[in-house]
Each structure stands twice: as structure tokens, then as C-alpha cells.
Amino acid sequence: MSDKPINKSRRDAVKTVLGGLAAVPVMNLVATAAAYAQDVPAVDPATDPTAQALKYHPDATTADRAGAARPGLPPDEQFCHNCNFSQPYAEEGYESCTLFPGKKVASNGWCTSWTMRAG
Numbered sequence: 018m019s020d021k022p023i024n025k026s027r028r029d030a031v032k033t034v035l036g037g038l039a040a041v042p043v044m045n046l047v048a049t050a051a052a053y054a055q056d057v058p059a060v061d062p063a064t065d066p067t068a069q070a071l072k073y074h075p076d077a078t079t080a081d082r083a084g085a086a087r088p089g090l091p092p093d094e095q096f097c098h099n100c101n102f103s104q105p106y107a108e109e110g111y112e113s114c115t116l117f118p119g120k121k122v123a124s125n126g127w128c129t130s131w132t133m134r135a136g
């Protein structure tokens with residue numbers, strides 16, 4: 018391949034176009050993730066049967082954490098944000114929970130399945 022200036026310029030142009038094309042799917046993923054985070058409903062203990070069965074409260078301070086006697090941490094330190102079933106969520110104040118697929122739970126929530134996060 019020749020190193021003439023015109024070829025270098027063409028190479029730079031191709032690199033710029035390919036770099037721009039590669040960025041488009043990444044930007045779409047970020048935008049989709051943000052939109053998805055806002056579309057996922059929060060678990061509502063007034064209507065969700067699983068939440069009722071597990072005595073989920075979006076505000077752990079109103080739950081009977083001491084009565085459930087979950088091992089690992091003192092009851093007043095047990096929250097969804099330090100539960101083994103939760104994952105950090107894209108929206109501030111919420112977690113995803115494997116027990117509530119397709120929904121989000123409050124970071125400061127709690128339920129009777131609370132389990133100390135491993136590690």
C-alpha cells in the first residue's frame with residue numbers, strides 16, 4: 018500500500034466513519050437502558066401478591082425486621098440494598114431483585130426473604 022498523502026487522508030476518513038458507526042449502537046444501548054429503567058414498575062405491596070406473602074415494605078423502618086429474625090446483620094441494618102438477591106439498579110433509590118423479575122424494589126425496602134449479601 019502506498020504512503021502517498023492522499024491515501025493517508027482516505028485512511029483517516031475511513032477510520033473516522035467506522036469509529037462513528039461503532040459509537041451508534043453503544044449510544045442506543047445507553048439510551049435504551051435509561052428508558053427501560055424508568056418504565057419498570059416499583060413493587061407495590063398493596064397489589065402484588067408476592068410482596069404481600071414476603072411482607073415487603075418499601076420503607077424497611079416500617080417492617081417487622083426484628084420479628085423475622087433474619088441472620089447476618091442486626092435487623093435495623095437489613096435493607097434491599099444490602100440483600101443478596103438485589104443488584105444495583107439504573108435509577109437512584111431502587112434495586113432490582115431476583116424475587117421480583119420485571120420490577121424494581123426500593124433500596125431502603127425489606128422483605129422476609131432478606132439474606133445477607135455474600136462477600
Ligand code: SF4
Pocket residue numbers: 073096097098100101102103112113114115116122126127128129130131132
Ligand atoms: S429479597 Fe432482598 S432485595 Fe428482594 S425485596 Fe426482599 S429484602 Fe429486598
